[in-house]
Amino acid sequence: MTQPLPLLHQQPTDPAFVQNPYPFYAKAHALGAAFHWAEYQMDCVVQYDLARRIFSHPAFGRADPNPAKKPDHLTDFWAVEDHSMLELEAPRHPVLRKQVLRAFTSRRVRDLAPEITALAHQLIDAFPSQPFDLLTAYAQQIPVIVIARLLGVPDHDAPRLLAWSHDIVKMYQAQRSHADEVAANTAAAEFSNYVQTHIDAKRCTATDDLLSAMIAEEALTGPEIVSTAILLLNAGHEATVHTMGNAVVALINHACPASDPAIEEAMRFDPPLHLFTRWVYEDVILDGVAFHKGQQIALLLAAANRDPARWDQPHRFDPSRVPQQHLAFGAGGHFCLGAPLARLELGIGLRVLFQRCPDLQLVQPPQFADIFHFHGLDRLIVQV
Ligand code: HEM
Numbered sequence: 187m188t189q190p191l192p193l194l195h196q197q198p199t200d201p202a203f204v205q206n207p208y209p210f211y212a213k214a215h216a217l218g219a220a221f222h223w224a225e226y227q228m229d230c231v232v233q234y235d236l237a238r239r240i241f242s243h244p245a246f247g248r249a250d251p252n253p254a255k256k257p258d259h260l261t262d263f264w265a266v267e268d269h270s271m272l273e274l275e276a277p278r279h280p281v282l283r284k285q286v287l288r289a290f291t292s293r294r295v296r297d298l299a300p301e302i303t304a305l306a307h308q309l310i311d312a313f314p315s316q317p318f319d320l321l322t323a324y325a326q327q328i329p330v331i332v333i334a335r336l337l338g339v340p341d342h343d344a345p346r347l348l349a350w351s352h353d354i355v356k357m358y359q360a361q362r363s364h365a366d367e368v369a370a371n372t373a374a375a376e377f378s379n380y381v382q383t384h385i386d387a388k389r390c391t392a393t394d395d396l397l398s399a400m401i402a403e404e405a406l407t408g409p410e411i412v413s414t415a416i417l418l419l420n421a422g423h424e425a426t427v428h429t430m431g432n433a434v435v436a437l438i439n440h441a442c443p444a445s446d447p448a449i450e451e452a453m454r455f456d457p458p459l460h461l462f463t464r465w466v467y468e469d470v471i472l473d474g475v476a477f478h479k480g481q482q483i484a485l486l487l488a489a490a491n492r493d494p495a496r497w498d499q500p501h502r503f504d505p506s507r508v509p510q511q512h513l514a515f516g517a518g519g520h521f522c523l524g525a526p527l528a529r530l531e532l533g534i535g536l537r538v539l540f541q542r543c544p545d546l547q548l549v550q551p552p553q554f555a556d557i558f559h560f561h562g563l564d565r566l567i568v569q570v
């Protein structure tokens with residue numbers, strides 16, 4: 187026997203929610219494993235165990251089983267998205283993911299450590315003595331330069347990559363205008379041409395980088411390499427910037443050193459991506475919640491990370507907790523492919539920052555940007 191899900195109302199653009207969505211998630215937890223979010227017209231899962239089961243359950247997936255015809259003004263955006271591993275399921279997804287992982291090896295990631303350390307020092311050397319925005323001066327620079335080097339495109343293109351990435355990720359926000367969609371489409375077209383030009387050059391002369399390694403994987407098609415390069419930049423960049431910003435705030439507010447457990451706890455406590463959707467491929471009842479074929483549901487990762495059934499005093503930032511897997515990187519078949527790189531960047535970036543700037547302090551109360559499903563700061567004005 188299943189009961190209809192409780193109904194909750196919450197505008198995702200409401201300023202109080204944008205600044206602190208956790209009271210809303212706590213309200214949802216008090217009602218059960220899942221609720222119906224009126225403004226999204228979607229069933230949303232907040233319970234940790236149920237969200238994890240769904241991430242790995244074959245009845246759920248990212249690929250839309252009945253894709254509608256895409257509007258003409260989004261042709262270039264969808265040309266990229268249609269080959270993105272994040273939007274595919276079996277049989278293509280596991281093959282594509284395996285091929286990309288063969289190029290994106292742990293050695294390739296580990297080898298970046300000295301470069302990331304040097305880059306962090308170089309950026310800190312340039313910090314001004316007056317208050318400044320740590321997001322633009324530091325948190326944004328590390329991931330974009332690292333991913334550019336990893337792919338094998340020049341550092342000096344970082345500002346263009348950033349601009350394209352910003353325009354494209356607007357497509358994943360709760361509220362977006364027609365102008366945002368047109369800008370995302372233009373960015374997708376320009377970004378694809380840019381990656382294709384580099385692929386053509388590397389086909390003639392291979393270099394020791396991820397793009398060349400993907401070209402060498404014969405099972406990857408040209409459009410898949412272009413989409414993967416764009417996905418790595420978009421997925422790898424925005425989430426890491428926001429995680430670093432949110433973690434700096436948590437570490438300063440709790441006077442906590444930047445240790446590995448503290449960084450993991452920061453990712454549990456205030457992750458940058460709050461909502462991921464899944465399509466339901468067949469009727470199924472899990473933990474008393476009925477899911478219906480054809481329905482699209484949401485998994486609220488940040489709510490699952492504060493599930494009181496999973497974590498003692500979930501709203502407390504406590505790096506000394508017994509480590510348990512949080513859901514900031516998802517789980518199951520789409521588990522974040524870049525998690526080792528993100529952990530390396532955050533570990534080095536935060537450690538070097540706090541070692542070099544022991545008196546780092548917030549000059550203004552941090553304000554979150556109105557960009558849900560992302561949860562990241564607008565700016566982070568600090569003094570060193
Ligand atoms: C702290 C930073 C990051 C966070 C919080 C994060 C979070 C996530 C999450 C939650 C997913 C799963 C989405 C789903 O299941 O629907 C995901 C997937 C993915 N992430 Fe990350 N990510 C981060 C950094 C990175 C980096 C640095 C890269 C690469 C350079 C990356 C590349 C990817 C890719 C390619 C996927 C798709 C995997 C697949 O579909 O099989 N991410 N990420």
